[in-house]
Amino acid sequence: MRSKETITERFKVLQDSICSSLEQLDGRSTFHEDLWARDNDGGGGRSRVITNGNLIEKGGVNFSAVHGDLPEKIQNALGFGPSTFYATGVSIVLHPKNPWVPIIHMNVRYFETEGKEGDESTYWFGGGIDLTPHYVTADSGKFIHTKLKEVCDQTDAKYYPKFKKWADDYFFIKHRDETRGVGGIFYDHLNESKEQKSFDELWAFHQGVGEAFVPIYKHYADLHRNKPYTEENLHWQRVRRGRYVEFNLVWDRGTKFGLDTNGRTESILMSMPPQADWLYDYKPDESTPEGESLKWLKKDIDWLADA
Amino acid sequence: MRSKETITERFKVLQDSICSSLEQLDGRSTFHEDLWARDNDGGGGRSRVITNGNLIEKGGVNFSAVHGDLPEKIQNALGFGPSTFYATGVSIVLHPKNPWVPIIHMNVRYFETEGKEGDESTYWFGGGIDLTPHYVTADSGKFIHTKLKEVCDQTDAKYYPKFKKWADDYFFIKHRDETRGVGGIFYDHLNESKEQKSFDELWAFHQGVGEAFVPIYKHYADLHRNKPYTEENLHWQRVRRGRYVEFNLVWDRGTKFGLDTNGRTESILMSMPPQADWLYDYKPDESTPEGESLKWLKKDIDWLADA
Numbered sequence: 001m002r003s004k005e006t007i008t009e010r011f012k013v014l015q016d017s018i019c020s021s022l023e024q025l026d027g028r029s030t031f032h033e034d035l036w037a038r039d040n041d042g043g044g045g046r047s048r049v050i051t052n053g054n055l056i057e058k059g060g061v062n063f064s065a066v067h068g069d070l071p072e073k074i075q076n077a078l079g080f081g082p083s084t085f086y087a088t089g090v091s092i093v094l095h096p097k098n099p100w101v102p103i104i105h106m107n108v109r110y111f112e113t114e115g116k117e118g119d120e121s122t123y124w125f126g127g128g129i130d131l132t133p134h135y136v137t138a139d140s141g142k143f144i145h146t147k148l149k150e151v152c153d154q155t156d157a158k159y160y161p162k163f164k165k166w167a168d169d170y171f172f173i174k175h176r177d178e179t180r181g182v183g184g185i186f187y188d189h190l191n192e193s194k195e196q197k198s199f200d201e202l203w204a205f206h207q208g209v210g211e212a213f214v215p216i217y218k219h220y221a222d223l224h225r226n227k228p229y230t231e232e233n234l235h236w237q238r239v240r241r242g243r244y245v246e247f248n249l250v251w252d253r254g255t256k257f258g259l260d261t262n263g264r265t266e267s268i269l270m271s272m273p274p275q276a277d278w279l280y281d282y283k284p285d286e287s288t289p290e291g292e293s294l295k296w297l298k299k300d301i302d303w304l305a306d307a
Numbered sequence: 308m309r310s311k312e313t314i315t316e317r318f319k320v321l322q323d324s325i326c327s328s329l330e331q332l333d334g335r336s337t338f339h340e341d342l343w344a345r346d347n348d349g350g351g352g353r354s355r356v357i358t359n360g361n362l363i364e365k366g367g368v369n370f371s372a373v374h375g376d377l378p379e380k381i382q383n384a385l386g387f388g389p390s391t392f393y394a395t396g397v398s399i400v401l402h403p404k405n406p407w408v409p410i411i412h413m414n415v416r417y418f419e420t421e422g423k424e425g426d427e428s429t430y431w432f433g434g435g436i437d438l439t440p441h442y443v444t445a446d447s448g449k450f451i452h453t454k455l456k457e458v459c460d461q462t463d464a465k466y467y468p469k470f471k472k473w474a475d476d477y478f479f480i481k482h483r484d485e486t487r488g489v490g491g492i493f494y495d496h497l498n499e500s501k502e503q504k505s506f507d508e509l510w511a512f513h514q515g516v517g518e519a520f521v522p523i524y525k526h527y528a529d530l531h532r533n534k535p536y537t538e539e540n541l542h543w544q545r546v547r548r549g550r551y552v553e554f555n556l557v558w559d560r561g562t563k564f565g566l567d568t569n570g571r572t573e574s575i576l577m578s579m580p581p582q583a584d585w586l587y588d589y590k591p592d593e594s595t596p597e598g599e600s601l602k603w604l605k606k607d608i609d610w611l612a613d614a
Contacts, residue, residue: 034588049587060587175566175575238582245583246576249556250566259482259557268482269553272585275545276552279581280356280367281341281573 002123002199007110008065008088012046014108014210015063015090019048021214022056022094025221029053031061036264041068047267051274055101055225059094060270070113071261082116089127090210091254093271094217099237100224102133102140102181103244104217105271107254108210125206126188128163129213130171131220132181134240135233135289136296141182141303143219148185149304151212155197155205163187168299173247178297180247185209236290239282241273248272309430309506314417315372315395319353321415321517322370322397326355328521329363329401332528336360338368343571348375354574358581362408362532366401367577377420378568389423396434397517398561400578401524406544407531409440409447409488410551412578413520414561415513432513433495435470436520437478438527439488441547442540442596443603448489448610450526455492456611458519462504462512470494475606480554485604487554492516543597546589548580555579 019031037044045064065088089109108127133140152159163185171180248255258268284290326338344351352371372395396416415434440447459466470492478487555562565575591597
């Protein structure tokens with residue numbers, strides 16, 4: 001049963017549950033919460049940030065639920081007349097302390113519009129999880145892709161290949177000709193008429209994605225968090241964090257949309273790493289773990305294939 | 308006399324002269340040069356980068372001259388039919404080692420288009436210099452604005468106020484509601500029919516801007532380069548460098564255009580600082596030099612007014 005109040009409530013519960021799991025996983029730091037409201041329109045959010053942890057150097061787990069008149073720019077892009085909108089979701093970016101632990105990102109959102117002039121109302125789900133290891137090997141993508149395929153297959157066998165490709169195409173740093181990381185899944189505009197599924201089925205899928213986040217991150221965190229690292233590894237981490245900045249500020253539609261429409265800057269830019277480096281024309285030797293990593297930053301890699 | 312060959316040659320001479328002055332000023336590092344050519348279209352450039360100097364931690368002084376078919380997107384934006392273009396210029400960004408020395412940016416460019424279907428050809432000059440001190444006080448903008456007003460006034464008394472305002476509006480970080488620094492001048496689309504001046508007069512103005520660069524930078528460098536600094540000052544420098552990244556990747560039209568049209572990424576992103584920090588919702592105390600600096604990051608400050 002479609003109800004924006006229920007979905008909003010469930011996103012809050014998801015935020016709570018993820019924050020509590022991450023605090024436990026981190027073992028040192030806890031989340032700092034900021035409640036905020038939109039100045040001129042409706043709604044607001046709960047931004048939660050964790051810093052200087054045992055595991056997480058800087059991370060954010062944000063919930064928001066905002067509503068108001070749909071900006072004209074978006075009306076036009078969607079081919080809608082004058083409408084109101086309601087948007088709610090949870091967004092996460094975690095930058096780990098240890099360079100062997102990957103950066104992870106999740107977003108699950110729900111969007112609803114209602115025509116002001118008797119036009120029909122519509123809604124959709126969008127979201128995904130993707131992983132950005134600083135160091136990439138043939139194995140890096142295996143666990144996340146196995147897990148996300150399981151989640152997708154429970155709803156539709158066509159989802160994983162479709163949403164995996166969508167992530168490859170979306171999380172692509174065009175001006176570097178490299179993917180942001182090993183990808184994951186990305187989907188948008190899922191609704192019952194387009195997908196021939198009930199609202200409840202789609203919500204169950206979406207909820208499944210949200211619930212897969214902690215197990216996926218825990219796997220990578222536990223695997224790598226105690227691996228010793230050098231000053232050189234930290235330097236490479238900062239270089240790759242620079243690429244993360246480039247993707248988010250140059251190509252990420254969500255970031256650009258938020259900054260363009262007076263979203264809460266500090267909540268949007270919680271995705272920024274604590275520190276990033278830029279070197280002119282830096283090309284690590286191909287035989288090093290750094291050079292090896294670059295070879296895996298390509299689209300259309302089948303991370304589930306046996307080595 | 309209008310001649311793109313002459314202008315191109317003079318931009319190369321300007322690049323040479325600025326690089327040589329900066330090497331002398333730095334006293335330690337020298338420029339590393341990369342020659343590059345465009346893959347599928349005409350032209351190329353001379354990128355020059357200096358790192359780990361006494362004065363300059365990371366900086367670039369780039370010359371390029373490129374030509375080809377005007378991309379359809381730009382044709383439409385300019386209201387032109389199918390055209391060829393020729394673009395040449397010099398771009399500079401310098402990130403100093405000492406946080407008391409400002410970041411400086413200059414761009415001088417010349418653009419020419421020629422209609423393929425018998426449409427008239429046109430050209431224009433664009434450019435400017437602007438200054439981004441990490442620490443800003445009432446005095447920070449005085450020297451650069453005095454100098455740029457002198458250059459402008461030699462051609463037209465209306466230029467300085469107009470181009471000063473243009474810089475305030477252009478170098479504005481909308482999502483932070485702050486200017487990038489103390490501004491300077493910015494101008495675009497200057498040509499003889501619009502300005503009621505000869506090509507030679509406009510070229511002389513443009514050349515004057517290019518020649519003002521070294522004296523302006525030398526003033527600030529000499530004034531601040533030996534001032535002792537603390538770990539806290541370096542931290543603030545990295546925070547402000549983060550804002551520089553935000554402006555360039557989110558709002559700078561030149562950067563966005565370059566990355567969007569397969570420009571040479573390493574030359575475009577030579578503007579990135581060596582290192583940048585992001586802290587969630589960092590607000591320095593108003594009574595500190597850091598907090599004081601933020602008060603001056605506003606549009607429409609008259610830096611020439613007596614204190």
